[in-house]
Amino acid sequence: xxxxRFTGTDTYIVTEDLMMAVNAAVTLQRxxxxxxxxxxxxxxxxxxVARALGRPLIQWHIKSTTKAHQGLYEYDAVARLRxxxxxxxxVHDIANYIVKGKLWEAFTAETQxxxxxxxxxxxxxxxxxxxxxxxxxxEFFVYETKQTIKAKNRPIIIITSNNEKELPDAFLxxxxxxxxxxxxxxxxxxxxxxxxxxxxKRLLSEAMECFFELRDIPGLKKRPSTSELLDWIxxxxxxxxxxxxxxxxxTRRAIPKLYGAMLKNEQDMHLFERLVFMSRRGTGAx
Amino acid sequence: MLTELFYKLRKVQIPVSITEYLTLLGALEARxxxxxxxxxxxxxxxxxxxxxxxxxxxxQVFGEHFRGQETLFDHVLGEIPxxxxxxxxxxxxxxxxxxxxxxxxxxxxxxxxxxxxxxEQKKAHHGGNKWIxxxxxxPFGHSGYNPEGVRIGSEEGKQGRAAKVxxxxxxxxxxxxxxxxxxxxxxxxxxLRRFAREGAADELDLDDTIRSTARNAGLLDIKMVPxxxxxxxxxxxxxxxxxxxxxxxxxxELFSAARAEFKHLEHxxxxxxxxxxxxxxxxxRANVRVPTQKVMHTYGADHKxxxxxxxxxxxxxxxxxxxxxxxxxxxxxxxxxxxLLAIFPYAVWLNPQAEEYWSHxxxxxxVKELMSDRMFPLTIDGLERAMKKLKKAx
Numbered sequence: 001x002x003x004x005r006f007t008g009t010d011t012y013i014v015t016e017d018l019m020m021a022v023n024a025a026v027t028l029q030r031x032x033x034x035x036x037x038x039x040x041x042x043x044x045x046x047x048x049v050a051r052a053l054g055r056p057l058i059q060w061h062i063k064s065t066t067k068a069h070q071g072l073y074e075y076d077a078v079a080r081l082r083x084x085x086x087x088x089x090x091v092h093d094i095a096n097y098i099v100k101g102k103l104w105e106a107f108t109a110e111t112q113x114x115x116x117x118x119x120x121x122x123x124x125x126x127x128x129x130x131x132x133x134x135x136x137x138x139e140f141f142v143y144e145t146k147q148t149i150k151a152k153n154r155p156i157i158i159i160t161s162n163n164e165k166e167l168p169d170a171f172l173x174x175x176x177x178x179x180x181x182x183x184x185x186x187x188x189x190x191x192x193x194x195x196x197x198x199x200x201k202r203l204l205s206e207a208m209e210c211f212f213e214l215r216d217i218p219g220l221k222k223r224p225s226t227s228e229l230l231d232w233i234x235x236x237x238x239x240x241x242x243x244x245x246x247x248x249x250x251t252r253r254a255i256p257k258l259y260g261a262m263l264k265n266e267q268d269m270h271l272f273e274r275l276v277f278m279s280r281r282g283t284g285a286x
Numbered sequence: 287m288l289t290e291l292f293y294k295l296r297k298v299q300i301p302v303s304i305t306e307y308l309t310l311l312g313a314l315e316a317r318x319x320x321x322x323x324x325x326x327x328x329x330x331x332x333x334x335x336x337x338x339x340x341x342x343x344x345x346q347v348f349g350e351h352f353r354g355q356e357t358l359f360d361h362v363l364g365e366i367p368x369x370x371x372x373x374x375x376x377x378x379x380x381x382x383x384x385x386x387x388x389x390x391x392x393x394x395x396x397x398x399x400x401x402x403x404x405x406e407q408k409k410a411h412h413g414g415n416k417w418i419x420x421x422x423x424x425p426f427g428h429s430g431y432n433p434e435g436v437r438i439g440s441e442e443g444k445q446g447r448a449a450k451v452x453x454x455x456x457x458x459x460x461x462x463x464x465x466x467x468x469x470x471x472x473x474x475x476x477x478l479r480r481f482a483r484e485g486a487a488d489e490l491d492l493d494d495t496i497r498s499t500a501r502n503a504g505l506l507d508i509k510m511v512p513x514x515x516x517x518x519x520x521x522x523x524x525x526x527x528x529x530x531x532x533x534x535x536x537x538x539e540l541f542s543a544a545r546a547e548f549k550h551l552e553h554x555x556x557x558x559x560x561x562x563x564x565x566x567x568x569x570x571r572a573n574v575r576v577p578t579q580k581v582m583h584t585y586g587a588d589h590k591x592x593x594x595x596x597x598x599x600x601x602x603x604x605x606x607x608x609x610x611x612x613x614x615x616x617x618x619x620x621x622x623x624x625x626l627l628a629i630f631p632y633a634v635w636l637n638p639q640a641e642e643y644w645s646h647x648x649x650x651x652x653v654k655e656l657m658s659d660r661m662f663p664l665t666i667d668g669l670e671r672a673m674k675k676l677k678k679a680x
Contacts (some may be wrong), residue, residue, distance in 0.1 A: 016324070017328040017332070020319065021332035024313045024318045024319075024332055025332075026315065027318050028312055028316060028318070030309065033336070034336060057638065077496075081499070082497070083494075085505075085506050112617070169301060169336075175336070176309075176332045176333055177332055177333075177335060177337075179338035179341065258645070270375060
C-alpha cells in the first residue's frame with residue numbers, strides 16, 4: 001500500500017474534497033471517476049497525480065469506435081496471415097501477433113502507474129460494462145495464448161467523463177466519484193496565480209470580474225470555464241492590455257477585449273452582443 | 287450509526303449499495319480520512335454518491351443525520367484535539383473578550399475545565415448550560431451564546447467559512463428527479479435492434495478468410511463483408527405545441543436517445559393530429575411542409591412508425607372534416623391515419639400522458655381504437671412494451 005498522499009502540485013490547485021477522493025482511490029486501489037464541466041481540469045488531474053506521486057502515466061483516450069478489448073489486447077490475424085505467406089518463422093508463435101493494449105501495459109508495468117481512461121462516455125453504451133471484471137479483479141485472460149495477465153501493481157486508475165452518456169450502475173459501484181465543481185472566486189484566483197505568477201493584481205481582479213459576469217449570463221450554450229479563462233488571460237498578458245480597458249465605464253464600448261477566447265459558439269456571441277447592445281440602449285435612455 | 291445513515295440515503299432514493307458501503311468502511315479502516323467530520327463528509331460522498339445530481343440530497347441527509355454531532359470525532363479521540371490546542375494562538379481576542387475569559391479564571395482554567403467536562407461527558411449534548419454540544423450557553427461547543435465560548439472541532443474556522451460544507455448545499459440546482467435518463471431510454475429502444483449486413487463490403491471477414499485460405503491450400507484468399515448495422519428503420523412523428531408543452535423535455539430525451547440508437551431515423555412533426563401535411567423543421571412549419579402522401583410513398587413498408595403525442599384534443603379534430611384547429615382539412619384526421627396504418631404494418635403510439643388518465647379523455651380512447659390498441663405510455667416500461675409490439679407486424 002502506498003503511503004503517499006496527493007496534495008496538489010505547484011501548477012495544479014486541488015480542493016479539499018478532490019484531495020480526499022484521490023487519496024481514497026489511491027489507498028483503496030479503486031478507480032476514481034471524475035466528472036465536471038469541460039475545461040475544469042479533469043484530464044490534467046491524472047497528469048498531475050502522476051507527477052506528484054512520481055508514477056509513470058499511461059493514457060487511454062476513448063473514441064466512439066473504441067472497444068473494450070482494445071484496451072486489453074488485439075490479435076493481429078492479418079499480419080500473421082501475411083507472414084505465413086512469406087514463410088516468416090515468427091508465424092509459429094501466436095504470441096508474436098498479440099498486440100498489447102493500454103490496460104495490459106498498465107498491469108505489467110514495473111512501478112505502479114497512473115492509468116488515465118479519458119472520456120469514457122464517448123464510447124459505446126456497453127463499453128464500461130465490458131471492463132467491469134478487468135477493473136475489479138485487475139486481471140484478464142488471453143484466449144489465444146491461454147495465459148492470465150494479472151496486475152503486478154494495481155494501477156491508480158482515473159476515469160473522466162463529460163456526461164454525454166450515463167454510466168451503468170454496476171460500473172459506478174466500483175469507483176470513487178468526484179464532481180469537479182466550478183471553482184469559486186478564491187480558488188480561481190489561486191489557479192490563475194499558479195499559471196501567471198507575475199500578473200498584475202488589478203488586471204487579475206478586473207479580468208475575474210468580467211469572467212464571472214460573463215458566466216452569469218443566463219442562456220449561454222457553453223459557459224466559459226477555467227481553461228478558457230486561462231487562455232483569455234494569456235492573451236491579455238501577451239497583448240499587454242491595461243486593466244482599465246476591461247472595465248469601460250463608457251457602455252458604448254462595453255464589449256470586453258478579446259472575448260472570443262471565452263465564447264466558443266456563434267449563438268453565444270450573438271446573445272452576448274445583443275445583451276451588450278440592450279444595456280447600451282438602456283443607459284442611453286436614462 | 288453508519289448503517290442508519292446508509293438506510294436514510296436509500297430512503298431518499300440515492301442508489302447506494304452494499305459494495306459502496308463496504309468500500310467506505312474499508313477506506314475508514316485504511317485511515318484515509320482524518321478525525322474530522324468534514325473529512326468524513328468528503329470521503330463518504332466520494333464513495334457513496336456516484337452522480338452529481340444526488341449531491342444536494344446527500345448534503346441534506348448528511349446534515350440531518352449529523353446535526354448536533356459535530357463534536358463526534360473529538361469523542362473518538364477521547365481527549366482535546368491537539369489541533370485545537372494549537373489554534374489557541376490563532377484566536378484574535380479583543381481586550382474586552384480577554385477580560386471576559388478571566389471570568390472563568392483565564393485560559394489555563396478554561397482549558398482545564400474543558401478537559402474535565404470532556405471526561406465527564408459521555409454522549410452528544412444539545413442545549414443546556416454546562417455540557418459540550420450545540421446551541422447551549424456553555425463556554426464549550428458551538429452555536430452557543432457565551433462570549434468566551436470555544437468552538438470545538440471546527441476545521442473551517444481558519445478559512446473564515448462558518449457554514450459546514452454540507453450545509454452550504456452548493457449542488458442545489460443539480461438535483462433533478464427525471465425518471466427517464468437517456469441511458470434507460472436507449473436500453474429500452476435497444477429491444478428493437480436487429481443487426482444485418484448491408485451495403486459495401488469493407489470489413490475483413492476473418493473466419494471466412496481463414497476457411498477459404500485453408501481450402502485454397504494455404505494461398506491467401508481474402509473475404510470481405512459489409513459492416514454490421516442496426517437495420518431497423520424508424521419514422522418518428524412528434525406532436526408539438528399546445529398541450530404537449532409540459533412534455534417537451536421528455537420528448538427531447540426520447541428523440542436524442544432514438545437519434546443515437548437508430549441509424550435510419552426520420553422524423554416529422556404534427557400538431558394534435560395527423561392531416562394531409564407534416565413538417566420537419568418547426569421554425570419553417572408555415573412554409574415548408576411535406577405532404578403526408580409523400581411520406582407514404584417515400585418509405586418502404588418495413589419502416590416502423592412511432593407517433594408521440596398526448597392525443598388530448600376535441601374528438602372533432604380526429605373524426606370531422608374541417609376539425610383541425612389550425613386549418614381547413616379536406617379529409618378527417620382518422621382517414622389519414624387509416625391510410626398510413628394500411629401501408630405500414632409496424633406502428634405504435636407513445637403517450638406522455640399518465641396511463642391512469644387515459645380513460646377520462648375521450649380522444650385518447652378514439653386514437654387508441656384507431657391504432658388498434660397499440661398505444662403505450664411514455665415510460666421505460668411502456669417503451670419496452672411498445673418496442674416488443676413493433677417487432678411484429680400487425
